[in-house]
Amino acid sequence: MPIFPDGDVFAFFWTTAVVVFGSHTQIRKNTAKIPAKYDLEEVTETQLTPAQKQYLSPINAQLEAINYRPDCTFRATDYGHNLMRRYSNPADPASCELTVVEVKSRVGDVETVGNVHTVVSPHACRTVAG
Numbered sequence: 001m002p003i004f005p006d007g008d009v010f011a012f013f014w015t016t017a018v019v020v021f022g023s024h025t026q027i028r029k030n031t032a033k034i035p036a037k038y039d040l041e042e043v044t045e046t047q048l049t050p051a052q053k054q055y056l057s058p059i060n061a062q063l064e065a066i067n068y069r070p071d072c073t074f075r076a077t078d079y080g081h082n083l084m085r086r087y088s089n090p091a092d093p094a095s096c097e098l099t100v101v102e103v104k105s106r107v108g109d110v111e112t113v114g115n116v117h118t119v120v121s122p123h124a125c126r127t128v129a130g
Contacts, residue, residue, distance in 0.1 A: 038076040043083065048073070052083065055115060059098060063087050063119075068096055096120070 048056070060070065068087040075083050081102035088095045100117040 035076075035078050039078040040074050041077050043073045043075055045073075055100065056085070056098075059117070059119070063096060067091065071095070 045053075063069075066089070068089045071086045071088050073083065073085045081104075083100045085098040085100075086095055087098065097120045098117060099120070100115055103114045103116060105112050105114075
C-alpha cells in the first residue's frame with residue numbers, strides 16, 4: 001500500500017516544530033527564577049490589609065469548624081506575591097498550610113488581579129481546599 005504525502009501531516013509537523021523550537025526562548029523569558037532558599041517574613045494580624053482579612057475569614061471559619069486555628073502567617077518576599085498561613089489543632093499532630101497567590105495578568109492596557117488558594121494537609125484539612 002503506497003503512502004502519499006498529506007498536507008495535514010505536513011501542517012501538523014510544521015506547527016509542532018514552531019511550538020517546540022520557537023517558544024523555548026519566550027518561555028525562558030517569562031519564567032521567574034525559583035530561589036534555592038526562600039526569604040520568609042512573618043506577617044502579624046495587624047499587618048494584614050482589610051482585603052486580606054476578608055479573604056481569609058471564610059477559610060478561617062471552615063478550618064475553625066474542624067478545630068484548626070491559625071498559628072502564624074508569613075510570606076516569601078523573594079518569590080512573587082503570596083501569603084502563607086499555618087493552622088494547627090491541639091488535639092491532632094497534623095497541621096494545615098494555606099497558600100494564597102496573587103495572580104496578575106495584563107492584556108494590552110488592562111490589568112486583572114485575582115487570587116487563588118489551596119489548603120494542604122496530610123489528612124483532615126483537605127476537605128477545605130478551594
